[in-house]
Amino acid sequence: MRRGKGLFNLRSSLMSKYLLIVLSAIVLIPFAFPLVAVILSLSSGPIANPGPSNPYQSASRLEKMWHQEAARLKGASPEDVNAALKRIRSQYGKARMFWVDGGGTLRLALPDNPHLPAKWDASYTVAYMKNAVNGNVFTTIAFIGGSVKSGFMAFQVPRSEMGSSGTGIGARYGTILVSGILLILGLFLFVSLLFFYRIRKRLVRLEGAMTAPSESGIPQPVAVTRTDEIGRLERSFNDMIRQLERSREREAEEEALRRDLVAKLSHDLRTPLTAIRGHAFSLRQEPLSDKAKESLGLIDRKIDSLGRLIDNLFSFTLLSSGKYPYHPQRIDIVRMVRTHLAGWYPAFEQAGFEIDLDLPESSVYWEIDPQWLERVLDNYLQNVLRHAKSGRYVGMIVSDRGGGSIAIADRGPGMTGESDEKGAGIGLSIAALMLKDMKLRSDVRSGPEGTVVFILPE
Structure with missing residues (x-):
């Protein structure tokens, strides 16, 4: 079987076809001279008839x-x-x-x-x-x-x-020789150009298919018309496309399954969390020892943490699938930051934070969804409250330069420092996705003396 396949590939190989062209040119060289002789004889009389002998020859x-x-x-x-x-x-x-x-x-x-x-x-x-x-x-x-x-x-x-009367005949035979060689050479060059032109045409067609993807982002398959090297390349290209399509389908199925699982888990976990929070509230109404009250406080904090985690998972799923509601509008970020930070004042004051707010006198307008930006600011401020308690400082600075920017600063141990409440980073992932969809970006500068997060237009 391998031998037969090898012979088949040899017959359909481009190299074999071009070698056939070269061998044909070599074989046709002897036949070119009679052909040129016939053409010359038809145009200027028979070559074999030299005319009368030259009386002045000898x-x-x-x-x-x-x-x-x-x-x-x-x-x-x-x-x-x-x-x-x-x-x-x-x-x-x-x-x-x-x-x-x-x-x-x-x-x-x-x-x-x-x-x-x-x-x-x-x-x-x-x-x-x-x-x-x-x-x-x-x-x-x-x-x-x-x-x-x-x-x-x-x-x-x-x-x-x-001069000999045969001199003209010799000259004509020389013409025949040169013309025959030129004829075969010209025919060989023409066939070679045609051969390589067809190869180039097929390669350009394959290149066009590779560089012109469809709406799905995957190129369209090409029609395989021959079994030579380019034909095998086209078949391999089509096989690669089919593998990409199957992989894309598996990814879509896995993504849909993951979103469905997260949505169901988020819904199923909210019910027992609500019940636990209700029972914890009922226990707090009863006379308890100090240790029991401390345990109830820990339960409340963990319930809140788990609730935020569930909300983040659900939000991340909606964002990654493009189903999170987005309603952009023109807003003044100076006014929004002032109002939003005011809602966080009690939490930071209770934790003993120094709060610093620096706002410009002029307004700065962005075309964004205000609820999305509030969610981003909440995630960053919550990280400051949870992971930068040791610094006891939070600052928010709004600049009107270069299209405006928002900076959130703390004096914690930095993003590489240790934290008792370190999570999986889903909140930061949600913030990054939201900023990207709003055509904003974040620039994080972190060190042992603190972290500064800049939010600015792309």
Whole structure:
């Protein structure tokens, strides 16, 4: 099974597909040359037909022909020599020829050449022959009848006309070779670009699915169309989405179960607490010893503590689920802090606290729910009363700078210090959630000499 799966993955692999493209390009190279040859032959005539042979191709043949013609003119008259040159000129139309008699007189030039002198002496003739040996014009000279006395005749043809007729064919085959290579290379590049363009398109589509989450915050699954590496990546992505959805569903179920449990516990615990508080009140009406009265006082304090804990749990559950009533309005926090702290005066005075209140003369307005802010202040002031008794100090300062702020200070042992009534910190969690929903934040500065909590806009 593993072997079959491996072969299947190899066939569907992107690497195998690209290797197939490379091998196809290598195999198609020999077939490209005939294809280009056919195209060139259709556009400019058959390649195999080189046309008529070049009569100027062989220098040795031209030289041999010229000497044979000169030998046949032995004893010929000037008219016969002229006729012979005209006959040869008709066969070699691109050649130039002339002859000079034994007296050094130019008798005929075909075609007419004004640069040739009418009289030739021995020195000029030697210089002319020397210069014509390695020039751009092929020149062969033969004595008429093989005798110097009869004069000489010259045959000239440009060396550019002496190229082989196969040179054009070779050039065309070179064109075919280059064109074939360029054709295969261009086809290979085009197919490669198309191959990688499709890969990039699929990767961009997958990236878009990853970065565009739905309303639930989880990306939508993508359609898997192939079984290659990208297809396996898409399947893994879809599996991850399904796992996230199942995890989100489990979290929602657990959260709903937790909220329901806390709500039921809060309701169920309030009834026995009320009954215990009622019986404690009844016992207080009876004549009791001092120790019994002390025990009843402890019972009352623990009942109050447990009641606050139940209220905090219930409030935290409502806040975390977004069901806690929130009604923002524009309020003056200076007036609110003054009024709210006045309600705490009896409790702090009874505990022997020094109370310090510092308020600005001008009003400071926030767009918040006043009941929420009162709940936050209650939690912080209650913490001061419970955990900072040793400092016997509480201060509230309202500032009108930077949008306003509220500071609550104490001189207790700090947040890291020991406290007999240290709880689970649910009250602070509730305060943090409420401040966040009201677009406020808290900045806590705590040390051995006390704690200051700043409440200010985000």
